[in-house]
Amino acid sequence: MALSKTHQPASRRFPEGFAKVRLRLAREHGHPQGSxxxxxxxxxxxxxxxxIDGKLWKxxxxxxxxxxxxxxxxHDLGHLVRQPGGQWKFHYDIKGDEGDPQGYHFTDERFVxxxxxxxxxxxxxxxxxxxxxxxx
Known part of the structure; x- marks a missing residue:
């Protein structure tokens, strides 16, 4: 029997305002239908x-x-981090060997x-x- 969110252990809950967002590659050269x-x-x-709620992130x-x-x-695993000046990037401190990708205008983007x-x-x-x- 699955537990509802209200009956899950405290360690499995996220603060109000958190979301899981799934992004998929859009159309581009080499992927005309996206991927x-x-x-x-x-x-x-x-x-x-x-x-992105910067105060809640902090x-x-x-x-x-x-x-x-x-x-x-x-898969590369990491964290969402904020640089001085407000830019957001992904830091692969858990697993990954490439540089840290940066969100382009993430401060102004709507994740809907x-x-x-x-x-x-x-x-x-x-x-x-x-x-x-x-x-x-």
Whole structure:
């Protein structure tokens, strides 16, 4: 029997405002239909408009996670971090050997289904589409 959110142990709950966001590669050269096998799964705090809640992030940084996956490659695991000046990036301190991808204007982006989000990776910028947002 599965436990409901209200009956889960305290260690499994997230503070109000946290969401799991799934990004999938949008159309681009080499992927004219996009790719469900290239993307990010993010756990992060969002405000009511779907923007990153910086205040909630600051008080719960350890909960803000990222999984980056690509077809045929091992997943990269890390955290959502904020740089001085307010830019957001993914830091693969858990697993991963490439540089830290940076969100392009993440401060202004809305993480809502159907929106497009740009991420600057080692090989340049890529556009991802928000395909799901699940409040935790």
């Amino acid at each position: 469900p096998e290239h993307g990010y799964d993010l756990v992060m705090p969002l405000d009511n408009a779907g923007c 008080s719960h940084r350890d909960l803000c996670r990222v999984v980056h996956y690509r077809s045929g490659e091992e 289904v159907g929106e497009y989000i740009s991420v600057i990776e080692d090989d340049g910028p890529h556009t991802y589409r928000v395909v799901t947002v699940e409040r935790l």
